[in-house]
Amino acid sequence: MKALVSTAAEKDTERAFLVGAEFRTRPEDNLQDSLVELAELARTAGAVIAGEGWQKLNSPNAATFIGKGKAEELAEICKEAEVDTVIFDDELSPAQTRNLEVLFDCKILDRTTLILDIFAGRARTKEGKLQVELAQLRYLLPRLTRYWTHLSRQRGGIGMRGGEGESQLEMDRRKIGERIDKLERELEMVRKQRTTQRRGRQRQQWPLASLVGYTNAGKSTLFNALTGAAVLQEDRLFATLDPTTRRLCLPSNQNILLSDTVGFIRKLPHRLVEAFKATLEEVVEADLLLHIVDVAHPNAEPHMESVQSVLKEIHADDKSMLLVFNKIDCLESSEYARQWLARFPNSVAVSAKTGEGFDALFGELGTALRPIRSFVELAVPHHESGVMARLHEIGQVVEKDYNGEKARLKVRIPPHLMSEFERFVVADK
Numbered sequence: 001m002k003a004l005v006s007t008a009a010e011k012d013t014e015r016a017f018l019v020g021a022e023f024r025t026r027p028e029d030n031l032q033d034s035l036v037e038l039a040e041l042a043r044t045a046g047a048v049i050a051g052e053g054w055q056k057l058n059s060p061n062a063a064t065f066i067g068k069g070k071a072e073e074l075a076e077i078c079k080e081a082e083v084d085t086v087i088f089d090d091e092l093s094p095a096q097t098r099n100l101e102v103l104f105d106c107k108i109l110d111r112t113t114l115i116l117d118i119f120a121g122r123a124r125t126k127e128g129k130l131q132v133e134l135a136q137l138r139y140l141l142p143r144l145t146r147y148w149t150h151l152s153r154q155r156g157g158i159g160m161r162g163g164e165g166e167s168q169l170e171m172d173r174r175k176i177g178e179r180i181d182k183l184e185r186e187l188e189m190v191r192k193q194r195t196t197q198r199r200g201r202q203r204q205q206w207p208l209a210s211l212v213g214y215t216n217a218g219k220s221t222l223f224n225a226l227t228g229a230a231v232l233q234e235d236r237l238f239a240t241l242d243p244t245t246r247r248l249c250l251p252s253n254q255n256i257l258l259s260d261t262v263g264f265i266r267k268l269p270h271r272l273v274e275a276f277k278a279t280l281e282e283v284v285e286a287d288l289l290l291h292i293v294d295v296a297h298p299n300a301e302p303h304m305e306s307v308q309s310v311l312k313e314i315h316a317d318d319k320s321m322l323l324v325f326n327k328i329d330c331l332e333s334s335e336y337a338r339q340w341l342a343r344f345p346n347s348v349a350v351s352a353k354t355g356e357g358f359d360a361l362f363g364e365l366g367t368a369l370r371p372i373r374s375f376v377e378l379a380v381p382h383h384e385s386g387v388m389a390r391l392h393e394i395g396q397v398v399e400k401d402y403n404g405e406k407a408r409l410k411v412r413i414p415p416h417l418m419s420e421f422e423r424f425v426v427a428d429k
Helices: 031-044 068-080 094-104 111-122 126-147 168-203 219-227 270-275 277-284 300-313 334-343 358-368 385-394 415-424
Strands: 014-023 047-057 085-088 107-110 208-213 244-249 255-260 288-294 321-326 347-349 374-381 396-401 406-413 425-428
Touching: 014 031, 014 068, 031 047, 031 111, 047 068, 068 094, 085 094, 085 111, 094 107, 094 126, 107 111, 111 126, 111 270, 126 168, 168 277, 208 219, 208 277, 208 300, 219 244, 219 255, 288 300, 321 334, 321 358, 334 347, 347 358, 374 385, 374 415, 385 406, 385 415, 406 415, 415 425
Parallel strands: 014 047, 014 085, 085 107, 208 255, 208 288, 288 321, 321 347
Antiparallel strands: 244 255, 374 406, 374 425, 396 406
């Protein structure tokens, strides 16, 4: 079974040829941008790009996706270029994959397989590995026939009713089905554990903000800069898959929880979204989404639309959102960033690398996630230093006056902690 599910780490460098299709029914798609991204995905998986080809189509060919004549033409080019793997920019059906393998006489992958392969190589935690394996097996199940070319029937023995036994294909289908069931049960336990952890956080009444965005938009770099975490950050697609949550204390002395999540991408496979539900629950349950956008990328706006599409698929598109335009240090002029801020009022511009714009980001976070706090005036005896330290720890001290017999402080305090300070309250404000 494991032999059928390979990872990028197990392969030698391969020469890959990319194939795309421009559909007249989808004029909004930008084929060239999509092929550039496909090339980046292929390099991330360890391939060397040997070339690319494309064709305009009204609709996919049922047998070969692109036209058969075009497929034969590209097959000759691939043969001359000694190509090992041909990668299609759209998802192929099992029949199309089989037919194309015969025509090209080499391995055929589609965009979904490539993304799954990258995810398999990047998953580090048990949860991440479970989710990737589930997505791979769901994808593999209807495609099993191409792995077996000699499916002779096994005969049943004594006590085996029905005559002939199962074929190897049927046995593998059954085993994969059983494995999928097991993975789904284990991931359900993961979801329950996350629910328990979430309840624990809710008891502290700390709001949760989740970072979302297109892959390689700088989410992990920003997360590390804000929280001091050590999440892997690299200039490549899907550098991190596993979610990480850390506490962030704002300058207003307000605690929030910040969660870094997996990056999104255009044409993100639906089965991958399904498999990663346990991870994406951090997005669904968040009080605020920080949509991180690489403002220096030429396709920043299409990337934003792709993220919105995935958020809609997981039913998180109605969440409160703060747009964070990242990588302003890569812009030639600050005017470009100001234009984005003018177009999207609920936004800030930052550089996760240099820290520029963090004050504005903290201010927006404090406003968006400010809990209902009681604004009170307290009179605290000077010898009650522990009380004053506690106020600075959990509250936002707005004014303080240490003259007189008692210190006078105006403080915003979370309601669930008011009982600690009731004896010092002078007047509600």
